[in-house]
Amino acid sequence: MSAPATTTATSARGTGAGLRRPSAVGAFGIGATFIGTTIGAGYASGQEILQYFVSFGPVRGPIALAIATAVSCLFGSVERFHKAGPTTKLPNWLVAVLTGALAVLLSAIGFSSLIGTVYPILGYAGLVIIVLLVATFIVRHRRGELSGPHSEDRAVRASSDA
Structure with a gap:
C-alpha cells in the first residue's frame, strides 16, 4: 500500500511545506463566495436571477447576463490590481x-x-x-x-x- 497523496506543493527552492495546490473545489468556493457577496445572501436566489434575465427575451437575456458577469469580473480585477502594489497599480x-x-x-x-x-x-x-x-x-x-x-x-x- 502506498502512502496517501498530499496536497503540499514542492518546488526546487524548498520543500514548500504548508503551501497547498489550488483545487477545483477551492476555486468553486471562491467563486461562490464572490457571487454570494455580490448578489447578497438571501437577496436573490438562482430562480429570481434567472427570471430577471429571461424577462429581457431569449437574445437580450443572455447578453445582459454576460454583461453583468463581465462588469462583476471587471470590478474584481480592478480591486485585485489596485491592491497588487506599485508595480501593477492602475x-x-x-x-x-x-x-x-x-x-x-x-x-x-x-x-x-x-x-x-x-x-x-x-x-x-x-x-x-x-x-x-x-x-x-x-x-x-x-x-x-x-x-x-x-x-x-x-x-x-x-x-x-x-
Whole structure:
C-alpha cells in the first residue's frame, strides 16, 4: 500500500511545506463566495436571477447576463490590481472614470426601467432623457457654471492669501 497523496506543493527552492495546490473545489468556493457577496445572501436566489434575465427575451437575456458577469469580473480585477502594489497599480483616474461611468450607466438603466414600467412608451425616451441630463450636468460643471453662489469670493480670498 502506498502512502496517501498530499496536497503540499514542492518546488526546487524548498520543500514548500504548508503551501497547498489550488483545487477545483477551492476555486468553486471562491467563486461562490464572490457571487454570494455580490448578489447578497438571501437577496436573490438562482430562480429570481434567472427570471430577471429571461424577462429581457431569449437574445437580450443572455447578453445582459454576460454583461453583468463581465462588469462583476471587471470590478474584481480592478480591486485585485489596485491592491497588487506599485508595480501593477492602475492609475487612480482610471479607477475613478470606470466607477463613475458604471454608476451613470446603472442609474440610467434603472431610471429607464422604472419609467418603462410606469409608462411603457417612455422607456427608451426616459433613458435618453437621463443620459442627456447627466451629460448636461457634467459639461456645465466642467465649465464652472455649477460651482456655487460664493465661489468667486473663495477664489478672491485664496488669491489674496497667496
